[in-house]
Amino acid sequence: MSETVISLENILLKFPKKQGLFAFIAGLVKSNKKFHTALSNISLEIHKGEIIGIIGTNGCGKSTLLRVISGIYPPDEGECRVKGNISLLAGLGTGFSSHQTGRENAILYASILGYSEDKIRDKLPEIVEFSELGEFIDEPIRTYSAGMKARLGLAVASAIQPEILLIDEVLGVGDPTFKEKSTNRIMEMVEEAGTVVIVSHSFGMLSKICDRIVLMEKGEIILLGNPDEAIRTYYERAKKGKLEENE
Amino acid sequence: MVNQSKKKVSTTPIDKLHLEVNYMRELASTSPLKNVGKRGVSWKAPISNLAVLVEHRFLVRNLVRREVRGKYRNALLGYGWAVIEPTLLSVVYWFLFIMLAGNPDQHYAVWVLIGVIVWGCFGKSLMSSVTSLSGNTRVIHLVYFPRIIFPSTAMLATIVTTMMSSIVVIPIIIAYGFPIGIHLILIPIGIFIAGVMGMALGLMFAPCNCIYKDIEHLFRFIVRAGFFVSPVMWTYEMAVQRGVYGEMVLWNPMVAPITIARHGLEGKWPEMPAEWLAYTVCVTILFWILGNIIFRKYEPEAVKHL
Numbered sequence: 001m002s003e004t005v006i007s008l009e010n011i012l013l014k015f016p017k018k019q020g021l022f023a024f025i026a027g028l029v030k031s032n033k034k035f036h037t038a039l040s041n042i043s044l045e046i047h048k049g050e051i052i053g054i055i056g057t058n059g060c061g062k063s064t065l066l067r068v069i070s071g072i073y074p075p076d077e078g079e080c081r082v083k084g085n086i087s088l089l090a091g092l093g094t095g096f097s098s099h100q101t102g103r104e105n106a107i108l109y110a111s112i113l114g115y116s117e118d119k120i121r122d123k124l125p126e127i128v129e130f131s132e133l134g135e136f137i138d139e140p141i142r143t144y145s146a147g148m149k150a151r152l153g154l155a156v157a158s159a160i161q162p163e164i165l166l167i168d169e170v171l172g173v174g175d176p177t178f179k180e181k182s183t184n185r186i187m188e189m190v191e192e193a194g195t196v197v198i199v200s201h202s203f204g205m206l207s208k209i210c211d212r213i214v215l216m217e218k219g220e221i222i223l224l225g226n227p228d229e230a231i232r233t234y235y236e237r238a239k240k241g242k243l244e245e246n247e
Numbered sequence: 248m249v250n251q252s253k254k255k256v257s258t259t260p261i262d263k264l265h266l267e268v269n270y271m272r273e274l275a276s277t278s279p280l281k282n283v284g285k286r287g288v289s290w291k292a293p294i295s296n297l298a299v300l301v302e303h304r305f306l307v308r309n310l311v312r313r314e315v316r317g318k319y320r321n322a323l324l325g326y327g328w329a330v331i332e333p334t335l336l337s338v339v340y341w342f343l344f345i346m347l348a349g350n351p352d353q354h355y356a357v358w359v360l361i362g363v364i365v366w367g368c369f370g371k372s373l374m375s376s377v378t379s380l381s382g383n384t385r386v387i388h389l390v391y392f393p394r395i396i397f398p399s400t401a402m403l404a405t406i407v408t409t410m411m412s413s414i415v416v417i418p419i420i421i422a423y424g425f426p427i428g429i430h431l432i433l434i435p436i437g438i439f440i441a442g443v444m445g446m447a448l449g450l451m452f453a454p455c456n457c458i459y460k461d462i463e464h465l466f467r468f469i470v471r472a473g474f475f476v477s478p479v480m481w482t483y484e485m486a487v488q489r490g491v492y493g494e495m496v497l498w499n500p501m502v503a504p505i506t507i508a509r510h511g512l513e514g515k516w517p518e519m520p521a522e523w524l525a526y527t528v529c530v531t532i533l534f535w536i537l538g539n540i541i542f543r544k545y546e547p548e549a550v551k552h553l
Contacts, residue, residue, distance in 0.1 A: 007280055015551050016458075071391035074284035074547045081280035091389055097313040099320035108313055111306040113390055140320070 002048045005083045005164060005195050006069060011042035012077035013068060013219075038064050039219045042078070051196045053206040053227065055234055056216035062199045063090075065216070066166045069197065084163030084194070087113065089186070092153030098142040102133055102152055105141050109156045123159040130185070131155035151178060158185050165193035169200055203231050284547075292543035293536045296395045303392060307400050314404030329411040333363045340480055357419055358509055361434075362479030365505045368409040369441040370470040375401035376449025377466050380457050380546065384553045394546050395539070398453060402446035409438050416512055426514035433511025437504040444500060444531045450538030454549035477501045482509070483519060503527035 014035040039061050046052055054062045067073050068080055070088040096105050106127050110120045128137050131152045133144075141149065167186065190196045190209065200206055206213060206227060213230035215223040215237075223233050287295055300307055319325045337360035344355065352358070379398035380387065387394070413434055420427060449466070456462040476499055478486065483506040486493035496502070503524055507517040517524060 004280070016548070018552070067388070068284065071283040072388065073551060074286065080283045082283045083280045086283075088390060091385065097317050099317045100313065104312075104316075108309045111309045112386060112392075114306075114392065117305045 003083075004045050005048045006044070006046040006197070007081045008042050008044040008069070008078070009080075010078035011039050011065075011068060011075045011080060012037070013039040013064065013073060014076050037219055039068065039075075041220055044214065044221065044224070046195060046197065048194055050211045051190060051198065051209055053210035053213040053230075054197065054199045054216060055201070055203065055206065055213060055230065057238070060216045061219040062216055063168050064219075066090075066168055066197065066199060070166055082164065085114075086164045086166060087157075087160050087162035088166040088168065089157050089189075090166075090168035092150055092157060096141050096149065096153075099140055101140055102131070102137040102144070103128070106131075106137075106152060106156050109153065110159070113157065113160060115160065127152075127155045127159050130158070147178060150182075154182050154185065158189050161189075161192055163193065164195045164197070165189060167196065167198040167200070203234075207231060286543060286547055289540045289544040292395075292539040296393070296399075296539050296543070299393045299395055300399055303396055306392065307396060307403070310396070310400040311404045311407065314400065315407050318404075318408060326411060329408050330415045333360055333367060333412050334415060336363050344480060354423065354513075357423065357512070358482055359480060360415065360419070361509045361512060362477070362505050364409060364412050364415075365437050365441050365508050366474055366477055366479050366501065367412075368405055368438050369445040369501055369504070370473075371409075372402040372405040372442045372445035373449045373470060374463075374466060375405060376446040377452050377456050378463055379449070380453050380549060381460070381463070381553065387550055387553060394550070395542065398446050398450055398542075402442050405445075406438060406442040409442070410435060413438065420512070425512060428514060430511045430514050430516065433517065434508045437506075437508030437511070440504040440527065440531055441501065444504070444534055447531065447534035447538040450542040451534075453542060454545035457549040457552045473499075473501070478505045478509075482506070497523055500527045500530040 015038045017034040017036060042065065054065065056062050064073065066088060068075055069082065070086050072088075096109060100108065103124070106124065107120055110123070110127075111117075115123070131137065131148075131154075133148060133152060136144065136148065141152075144152070167190075187209075190198070198206070198210070210227050212224060213227045214221055215230045215234055217237065222237075223230055225233075319328055322328055324331065337356055340359045340363070341356040344359070375382075376398040379401055380394065383397050416431075416434065419425070452462050452466065474480075476496055478501075483497075483502060486496050486502075503517075503519060504527065506519055507524070510517045510519075
């Protein structure tokens with residue numbers, strides 16, 4: 001068996017509930033803090049070289065789980081341990097400053113994503129080429145169309161070669177040609193990266209590329225198994241859920 | 248967990264050596280799993296946060312550049328606004344003062360200008376520090392890096408733009424014939440202290456501002472009101488002449504940074520009792536320590552509210 005690169009042990013993550021002023025003052029006196037549980041009892045071992053899919057209905061904690069793995073939310077209980085550098089691919093182009101040029105923004109975005117200076121210098125020509133911006137690369141970002149921004153964002157984000165890649169529904173931005181290109185590019189990244197965790201609703205793609213799929217419901221893992229089994233269970237449970245609602 | 252290699256007892260020394268080498272290779276390839284999401288001990292934050300800034304200096308530099316460039320882009324006069332804004336403001340206050348108090352000191356307009364610049368540095372870095380978490384929600388949700396970087400870059404950007412504003416002292420020095428000398432170093436020192444104090448004070452409230460935006464409004468008011476209890480429209484000397492009530496206002500830690508910057512421009516070392524200078528430095532350090540500890544301790548919880 002290959003080595004473990006992501007190890008989640010009994011993760012519990014609570015989100016505080018928004019309180020009004022009076023509830024807040026009351027909370028100071030007696031501790032009636034209200035929480036809702038975003039993740040509970042999450043235990044998962046991901047091995048090197050695996051491609052793991054996460055599926056579940058909206059709001060079941062898929063994105064939150066990725067954020068825990070990438071260190072954005074420290075878990076309230078349990079441990080999340082990871083080996084190797086991680087990159088979360090979500091919301092392309094976050095942190096762009098509209099007044100700076102495409103090139104400057106590429107450097108800025110890359111440094112936000114955690115590149116070192118040397119690496120950015122190495123990768124910059126490749127990024128410029130992939131973004132297909134031509135001479136626009138030295139124009140301020142505010143002159144860009146949404147598609148151009150997305151292209152630049154993807155170019156930067158995909159130039160990273162992380163050991164662990166977390167993908168949160170970024171497939172499918174821009175025009176059809178670029179959509180295809182971006183999908184291909186992400187697939188390339190998936191192949192290059194050692195380990196991939198991918199959150200998506202496109203089950204067709206997931207069942208094609210994933211080794212295992214995690215099915216989540218209300219912040220808990222209810223099934224971890226082979227893709228077909230997980231997707232089938234998802235539909236079964238969705239159906240059952242609907243039936244219960246109707247009754 | 249992979250490190251626990253199941254070694255068989257080997258017979259020949261060569262076999263043993265092979266096993267040993269393989270074991271070492273395995274060790275080298277499997278560095279232990281790193282615990283994600285654990286933050287450092289909060290009482291170490293006042294020092295360790297400085298190390299963080301050095302470690303992430305490239306990111307810090309890029310973020311500061313974004314702030315500084317973004318501020319004056321799209322403006323016809325560009326960076327000129329860094330100078331024009333405080334100048335216009337001090338002209339307004341100068342007129343106001345002449346109308347209210349009559350004949351002031353001939354340098355009064357200059358003192359107001361210095362006050363506006365240094366106080367502006369404090370106010371801006373305080374506000375950007377308070378809003379540093381709530382204003383960067385998108386980046387916070389995308390990637391983790393030590394979050395002290397947000398308020399720090401905001402403060403550094405403020406200091407840089409304030410330094411640019413203080414270029415205005417050059418024509419003033421020429422026009423009024425102030426001596427040029429080593430004393431001028433007091434201007435950047437005053438600006439720096441003001442910036443750090445603003446950031447450190449803001450750090451204490453930045454986590455709270457994620458939960459209740461009221462903090463932000465409260466501080467906007469404090470910056471506006473604090474302007475009047477700081478030596479912007481009046482000077483340290485005026486306050487001292489007023490006796491006991493005047494001296495009460497010296498407890499405001501912003502009196503010293505503004506006053507030393509002004510004395511530096513005037514070409515003298517600060518003519519303030521040393522205890523007031525020491526008081527300001529102590530307050531700044533205290534704010535820094537408390538601010539960093541509070542920020543480190545409550546930031547992980549607070550970010551969940553974003």
